[in-house]
Amino acid sequence: MSGTSNLYITKTDLAADYRAIRDESARICALLHTDDYQIQSIVETSPPKWHIAHVSWFFEAFVLPEFHSAYHPFRPEFAYLFNSYYETVGSMHPRPARGMLSRPTVEEVYRYRAHVDEHMLELIERVEEARWPEFAYRVTLGLNHEQQHQELLLMDIKHNLSVNPTRPAYSDSLQVSEPASVPMVWIDRPGGIMDIGHAGDGFAYDNETPRHQVLVRDHRLASRPVSNGEYLAFIEDDGYARPELWLSDGWSLLKREGWQQPLYWEQRDGVWLQFTLGGMRTLNPDEPVCHVSFYEADAYARWAGKRLPSEAELELMLAQQPVAGNFLDHTRLQPQPGEGQWYGDVWEWSASPYAPYPGFKPLAGSMGEYNGKFMCNQMVLRGGCCLTPPGHLRASYRNFFYPHDRWPVTGVRLAEDA
Amino acid sequence: MSGTSNLYITKTDLAADYRAIRDESARICALLHTDDYQIQSIVETSPPKWHIAHVSWFFEAFVLPEFHSAYHPFRPEFAYLFNSYYETVGSMHPRPARGMLSRPTVEEVYRYRAHVDEHMLELIERVEEARWPEFAYRVTLGLNHEQQHQELLLMDIKHNLSVNPTRPAYSDSLQVSEPASVPMVWIDRPGGIMDIGHAGDGFAYDNETPRHQVLVRDHRLASRPVSNGEYLAFIEDDGYARPELWLSDGWSLLKREGWQQPLYWEQRDGVWLQFTLGGMRTLNPDEPVCHVSFYEADAYARWAGKRLPSEAELELMLAQQPVAGNFLDHTRLQPQPGEGQWYGDVWEWSASPYAPYPGFKPLAGSMGEYNGKFMCNQMVLRGGCCLTPPGHLRASYRNFFYPHDRWPVTGVRLAEDA
Amino acid sequence: MSGTSNLYITKTDLAADYRAIRDESARICALLHTDDYQIQSIVETSPPKWHIAHVSWFFEAFVLPEFHSAYHPFRPEFAYLFNSYYETVGSMHPRPARGMLSRPTVEEVYRYRAHVDEHMLELIERVEEARWPEFAYRVTLGLNHEQQHQELLLMDIKHNLSVNPTRPAYSDSLQVSEPASVPMVWIDRPGGIMDIGHAGDGFAYDNETPRHQVLVRDHRLASRPVSNGEYLAFIEDDGYARPELWLSDGWSLLKREGWQQPLYWEQRDGVWLQFTLGGMRTLNPDEPVCHVSFYEADAYARWAGKRLPSEAELELMLAQQPVAGNFLDHTRLQPQPGEGQWYGDVWEWSASPYAPYPGFKPLAGSMGEYNGKFMCNQMVLRGGCCLTPPGHLRASYRNFFYPHDRWPVTGVRLAEDA
Amino acid sequence: MSGTSNLYITKTDLAADYRAIRDESARICALLHTDDYQIQSIVETSPPKWHIAHVSWFFEAFVLPEFHSAYHPFRPEFAYLFNSYYETVGSMHPRPARGMLSRPTVEEVYRYRAHVDEHMLELIERVEEARWPEFAYRVTLGLNHEQQHQELLLMDIKHNLSVNPTRPAYSDSLQVSEPASVPMVWIDRPGGIMDIGHAGDGFAYDNETPRHQVLVRDHRLASRPVSNGEYLAFIEDDGYARPELWLSDGWSLLKREGWQQPLYWEQRDGVWLQFTLGGMRTLNPDEPVCHVSFYEADAYARWAGKRLPSEAELELMLAQQPVAGNFLDHTRLQPQPGEGQWYGDVWEWSASPYAPYPGFKPLAGSMGEYNGKFMCNQMVLRGGCCLTPPGHLRASYRNFFYPHDRWPVTGVRLAEDA
The missing domain is CATH 1.20.120 (Four Helix Bundle (Hemerythrin (Met), subunit A))
Structure with a gap:
């Protein structure tokens, strides 16, 4: 590519x-x-x-x-x-x-x-x-x-x-993952004045530019995304019933929509199932949790005593990793148990509202509508997911969704201050 | 059949x-x-x-x-x-x-x-x-x-x-009607104690039963449905802007929805067009007006100094006519200029709310849900339309729609007291 | 007056x-x-x-x-x-x-x-x-x-x-009724060609005119309105959970609004209370049930194996009664246990859609908007209620509300075919 | 205080x-x-x-x-x-x-x-x-x-x-401002690593803490807020009809709500009026524009070839100004023509989404719900307005509203990169 x-x-x-x-x-x-x-x-x-x-x-x-x-x-x-x-x-x-x-x-x-x-x-x-x-x-x-x-x-x-009551599969031949527990460890990350954003002559969207300095504090990043099993502990600890864990807009939405678990989860006879592109499956506790809104990601992090990473913190780590992972070509079309997973598997909600970088200039003409006009009310996500075409991503790539969106393949990476 | x-x-x-x-x-x-x-x-x-x-x-x-x-x-x-x-x-x-x-x-x-x-x-x-x-x-x-x-x-x-902006035709080969003006005359109809409703051993829906007596007053019925041209005169006389012509619920709806003409009518460069199953066509002033709500039918009648007929008045006339007309087998799939037209062409809004006949008993069991539970908030229509399968109708047949419905093939027959 | x-x-x-x-x-x-x-x-x-x-x-x-x-x-x-x-x-x-x-x-x-x-x-x-x-x-x-x-x-x-969570009383000094059970009996009423509507030179609204003939069948009317206790039996027999008892529009509304009892009823610690102009009170089983919609009245009647009376049936009975009853001057401002109660206590839902009488002409000019334009989608009620000013009513008086309305003082009189 | x-x-x-x-x-x-x-x-x-x-x-x-x-x-x-x-x-x-x-x-x-x-x-x-x-x-x-x-x-x-069609005044005795044009000039502001947020033992809300370093670029701030007259030029240049000037969410809202001017503006016979706490008044072109949403502020800035300032840029300037201005005690209850106006007159929309400062900890217990849970979907505003009680503000004070809000007294301060 x-x-x-x-x-x-x-x-x-x-x-x-x-x-x-x-x-x-x-x-x-x-x-x-x-x-x-x-x-x-x-x-x-x-x-x-x-x-x-x-x-x-x-x-x-x-x-x-x-x-x-x-x-x-x-x-x-x-x-x-x-x-x-x-x-x-x-x-x-x-x-x-x-x-x-x-x-x-x-x-x-x-x-x-x-x-x-x-x-x-x-x-x-x-x-x-x-x-x-x-x-x-x-x-x-x-x-x-x-x-x-x-x-x-x-x-x-x-x-x-x-939304079809018969829950048809997109494909009947997608391979199913096995449980494979991997410990979450904390990676120390140094702060300082850092550069983020796109530079160089490869392709990038306008919203990744200009490359600019940011001030980052010492912090730690979790070594992998939050798993289904970890998220279940939050549910079982009444996470969806404790307003003090939630942003106000998220709590209102939760009550209005009756959220009690991530999108696509269903409990039948005490067993948790999940709708996937391969149809209904038993929930694998070791897969990264996905299809959670920013509100859920944020509430989970608060419950866990952590926080979500900023987009700069994520980009700085992504820049040190090979652009490789569980992408669309891996053909599972579902997040997999693993470690690292900086790229692929799940788009990771950052704590950063989607806003223009200092000195940002949209493309000229109609193509200027590509990115800039969405720079309000949305949150930045980083790292791609299991449905992202290989070759499409960069460390500086900025995706963005509304904090209530759950239909994208979105997950949770934790961070904490050093 | x-x-x-x-x-x-x-x-x-x-x-x-x-x-x-x-x-x-x-x-x-x-x-x-x-x-x-x-x-x-x-x-x-x-x-x-x-x-x-x-x-x-x-x-x-x-x-x-x-x-x-x-x-x-x-x-x-x-x-x-x-x-x-x-x-x-x-x-x-x-x-x-x-x-x-x-x-x-x-x-x-x-x-x-x-x-x-x-x-x-x-x-x-x-x-x-x-x-x-x-x-x-x-x-x-x-x-x-x-x-x-x-x-x-x-x-x-x-x-x-x-609703497709390209207005695709269902069929490209439907024949188009020619203008053919037919005068509307008034037919005297005697009142008295009359019988309506289904009797005999042929098939009928439960809502057509029991056959029963009704008291009808002397009246007159128009010899054909209101035409597009006649309805245009109502539009041009500001019919859609004069609240005194409208039922209150109809006027509210007109304002909320911005009604200014029947459904499927569009004016382009001063020419009235109509969407049909054969695609967009120039409006033929001599076809019966169709796709009007009960509110529009009623407002038109008030403007014309007339009223809509009761369902009994219509049934008594239908019972004297052969069950024949511009039905589905005529393959035009559009109301045609003509006279009489007691059956076929357009379903005619009556002034009668859809209610049970005296002594009405729904079918036993689940089939009892077929008709009876809809006997509220709707109006009776009579006579079938150009899309009705031949053999399906009877004089006693009761169709019903909400007074705001415009997507069925509905038209206007006028009546007046003798 | x-x-x-x-x-x-x-x-x-x-x-x-x-x-x-x-x-x-x-x-x-x-x-x-x-x-x-x-x-x-x-x-x-x-x-x-x-x-x-x-x-x-x-x-x-x-x-x-x-x-x-x-x-x-x-x-x-x-x-x-x-x-x-x-x-x-x-x-x-x-x-x-x-x-x-x-x-x-x-x-x-x-x-x-x-x-x-x-x-x-x-x-x-x-x-x-x-x-x-x-x-x-x-x-x-x-x-x-x-x-x-x-x-x-x-x-x-x-x-x-x-709607105030503290449920304040309009008046603290309204007298409370005692239980006083009165049997409901059936009164035979003869059919025939009858006259209803207003005649004479006393005041009446335009919608009560013209006086005209109607064809009425032999029937029976209940001797008093349905009581709270009788209505409770319907609730306890799962009346609000059985779709076969309800008109379709009523059932949809019931589900959407979560209706499980009449407006103003609340169950606290197993005791039924009712909000009244005198504040919250224990439900008196012998008072007429009130604040029910037409849908509830109709479902109750179906459950009871009866039907609602037509407006003609009610008017013919009202015309034989003195215009007297529990009106506004009785100062209880609440329906009372009793018998007859043709006038006062509760407005009684008829089975008749509100429509113009044959030959109806609205008043001239703006006053013509008083009644006529509402003659669609509503049902006729008869007899007045405990809040009606004395002197305001006549046998021919036609009140009308939407079938979903519950905030008026509306109740249920049963009828059956002879 | x-x-x-x-x-x-x-x-x-x-x-x-x-x-x-x-x-x-x-x-x-x-x-x-x-x-x-x-x-x-x-x-x-x-x-x-x-x-x-x-x-x-x-x-x-x-x-x-x-x-x-x-x-x-x-x-x-x-x-x-x-x-x-x-x-x-x-x-x-x-x-x-x-x-x-x-x-x-x-x-x-x-x-x-x-x-x-x-x-x-x-x-x-x-x-x-x-x-x-x-x-x-x-x-x-x-x-x-x-x-x-x-x-x-x-x-x-x-x-x-x-919302009262008679537009009643809160007070009939509020003094009206005179036109008094003041040029807008650009103030150079140096960048660097700066400290913002509350420090010291005076009162502050939790959302102003902790004091922390931010990286600011050289920039310029306008010497006063945008005036009504300047905003009128935007309107007259079709500002409300040019989607390329607007954030996508703002444009959708503008179309849905039919926005064509700030809240409270009305044009009568070609004259612009504005509803104030003193009733309807002729628009004074030299008063700061107010009751504009973030979307309007942002579109205006884009039209003007400028941008909105970040909250850090505003705070750094506010910290160098006396906490004085047209506050509630000035009793005009309306923004006034003037210069500087760093405090008072209108709350100034910043370009900064309302988010926690690095290391932010909400108050313990229920008071922790005071500010933190609103840190999503809103924008920071700075400087107070003509209705702010004197003594209530600080340089570090963070107000926040949704980008669509127009009922607060909100205005526009322009900025540009150096």
Whole structure:
């Protein structure tokens, strides 16, 4: 996946990456029935069909009209249907109504993909030399964008299937983990004036820049994420019934929604089960807990007498680790027992609100809407998860969700002051 | 279609009717893509897939377990998924979430249908003589139930497609009507003590019984439904902006929803268009107005200095007409210009709240939930519409919708006191 | 109270009635603190201050400008603030925001009343002879309007106080009833073609007219309303958990709202208590059950193997009874054990949807909005209750509420076919 | 007001401060009618009566039971009614229903205050020497708490009156400002490792601690808040119609709520008016803009090519200024034209999400719920406003509101990178 980390790429490499990443989206959907493509179980999720069309639209909106003078949109109305949130590009179909689009059909959406691919690959071959850097940057952005949607696609498919009372599996052949207890130990981390953020010429999103100094205090990080078994102790200690452990907004939500355990957990006849992409499974106490909101992560940490790490604390550790772990290519599609796990398995909630770095400048034009306008009310998460495509991440990568979100694969890493 | 009007039917006749009616449901859906089967555009509509499964479930719930000792349900969980509202049969999937079921797939639902059909046809052959009347009654009820859903299926498909910004047609080959103005004249109708309701041994729903006396006053009925052109005059006379014309609940709703015309009407560049099962079309001023709520029908009548007819007034006229008209078999799937039109074209809002007839007794057992429990807050409509299967209606047939409903094919017949 | 039942009244009599009825509103409010005047506990109730101002506004809107050339409105903005629903008179303050008006103050509202009274009494003295009939009619309408609001005032005060966790009493000195069991017997009532509706020259609302023929079947009426003790048997027989007893809309509401007993009932330590205008009291099993919705009345009747009476059945019986009973002047402000009770105690839900009588014509002009526009979605109630001012009722009087309403003093009279 | 800034206070001083601060609450309410005490116009505001009772309850909950062995609560149920959000103290009346409490009456609430005051003043005299520090701390916290509510009381009164269509003034005698244009200049501010947060032995809330190092970059601060006239230029430049200027959550809200100007602005006949505590007034272009949400402040800054300051940047400047400005004692109750205005006039939105300082520890016990549990989803504001009681503020003072809040007196200070 060199293409996404080095913008000075050859045509051959870019075309290869383009093909590989585009194919991966189709591969993820290969297990779906046409029926599955249509569902939008909650406003936060999108139907797979919409994802598949939207990632093609991205090239149609931001690359093809600029670089391919003869390009005609596949169907002009797709610009309205498959724009996600780019207000400066034009109006868009309302997000909560994405599940209401039976047309275009799945079959037509794949023809749309093929149409875009044909023109994109042609363009990669013949784009003027002089425009290559800008072109390569935009294509790379489009491919990174598609990788983000691959992860979301699986999170959304999982939620879409979970609301079906029959709890159908996305795949019947996913391997199940064994219990394998690993002690949690504390790693001393020195403070000081440190640098975080992206630097260098590899690809990064605008929200990772500029690289800048931060003041970090001496602290300790847990050697692995909190496990299901540890989280169960919190539940059994009445964690969901003790308001003093919770942020006020979290407690209100807990009461309103009746939360008593993480999303996807069910207790049947005294046994804890968990809905996974492989269907309902007995809870493995040694897997990292996942599908918890920021509120739950924060309440757990308070109960444990610890705190959540800041995003700087996480990034500084991530920068010292190889970018490797239980990613999408590990094919379990579920967090696994283990140690370290700085990358992969579960997105780790940081204690840091998602805000612009000092001196942050969004991308110019419509692509400036990619990240910056979401810098309010959300929390930063770090490290990727078991659904993240390999090659997509960096130490400086900033993901963000609302503190109430539970449908992403989110988990808990503890920290404490030294 | 003798099967549905005479309960003392032969095996051969019943099997023939069973096949014909069941096939009709599949025929209606033949124009759909798998994608279209999934949509629930508003809580009142159901996804076509759900309709198709539900009408099979009806036989599985109310006929097969009673008469077929060796019958095994196709999949036991379907009893939960496809029960509509029979509380006494068991719990059910929530109505607003019917569009969230990607599984079973369309393909599996058709296998379900085939499974039910196979056992039903077998049963028709071999059911004990002694149980024939009860059996034949229940099968007939199931077939009438399916016919009701055929009409709803088309109304729901229309709405499901209408919320798509691209306004796709259900069929591209539906013939379009020509303008053909027909004068509205007034027909004198005598009052007196009259009998309405079902009598005799043909099939009828419980809500049409018992036949009973009503006191009717001398009155006049309009010779045809109100046309689009006539309704336009109401719009142009500020009908949607004059509260004195409206029932209070209707006026509140009009303001909250911003109603300014019937459902499916759109004005583009000064031209009125209408969404139909054949796609967007220029409004034909001579077609009966349709997709108006009771509130709109009532406001129109007040504006016109008339009133809506009572259900007794309509039934007494219907009883004097042949049961014929622009039904589903006329294949236009749209009200047509014409005269009389007592049956077919548009369901006509009566001024009568849907209430039990004097001495009404619901069916015994779970089938008693079919009609009686809805006898509150709804209004009676009479005469069928262009989507009603032929053979399904009678003069005594009572349809009912909420006064705010606009997605059914509903229109306006005027009346006045003599 | 002859003034309200005979429109050919002398100036002296009209002035006396005007004073008496106007004084009664103030007397009802004499027990309130200024604080109590402000509350709107649910959208259906209005703050007492609003009632007090609105009933004066009625004279300012419909009498004074027409008959008193020199009249200046007390404050012009009151026309906006205290118009209830007369769209043709002008725009109005939104109903749900009536509790948001701290100004005018209670003190100012009473000055408004005094201002209106002064001019009204002056007008009664000096209105031209020729205009007397129209004038007397409108004043009489205004006084009947005020009497309706007196009843509502007490219902609303009760609800407003009930939402206070301390359950304060409206009055600490209301006498409490003793248990006094009276058997319920069945009274045979003959059917036939009967006349109902108002006739004669006494006052009546437009909705009671025209007098007309109805066809009634032989039937029986219960000799008294259903008691608390009888209703308890329904609760104890799982009445609130058996869907087959309920109308569909009622069952949905029951589940959504968690209904398990009538409004104002609470069980503490196994004892049933009831909130009354006299505060919390032990439930007297022999008082008529009250504060039940139409859905509960209907479910109770079904459970009991009976039905609710039609409004015609009730009116025909009421017409044979003296207009006397436990009304507002009995000062208990609570239904009492007893027999007959055709008038007073509890408004009795009929099985009849509120609809126009054949040939109904609303009053001309803005007063036509008084009744007619509510003739949809509501049910008729008959006979008045313990909060109804004496002199306000007639046999033909039609009250109406939504089937879900529980804050009025509503009860259950059973009927059955002969 | 030395009492609130020095915890080692004499009995005489503490009693004097107690009396002065408690009296101030009553003084603020002296202009209210009893009617005004009851209103809760939106869920965020509380009725004045509730505020008045709640600040007394604070002493009854956190001081009297601990230090006054013979104390009996005035009425035990007040612990339920007037607890705001202290879950660990017990259950509480739901916030949205605070406006539904007509009892206790205003008169009784003032008796409650007198009862608490009597016992508090007695306790100040006779509390044991050994317990003085803890006692003095808690009383001081209670008095600071009351000062916070004095500010909220006026903000809430303003909103409560604003929803009345007659727009009544809180006071008719507030002096109106004159236009007085003052240029905005840019003040260079050096970066570096700086200390912020509270230190020393004066009173501060837990959320201001611990004092800690922050890394600040060179920057510039505007010499005064943004004025109404400057904000008008943003409006006239289509600021409310350009999504690229807005955070995504803000843009959604703007569209949903139809925002086109700050809260309380109205345009009549082309003239801009503003609702103030003195009633409707012509907008003075030189007053600081106020009643803008964080979203509006942020969009304005983006439009102006600037940014909002961080809370550290503001605190470092505040620490160099005298704690003086247009506070509650200036009696204009409205921001005034001026320069500097670091304290007073308008609370200034910072760009900093409200989060715990490194090493933050909430107070022990129930008082730990005072601040910490709100550290999510809100933004920090600095500097106080024209309704803040003098003596209540410090440079380290952290106020916080949700980014959508507009009813507080909130304004905009611009910053830019050096």
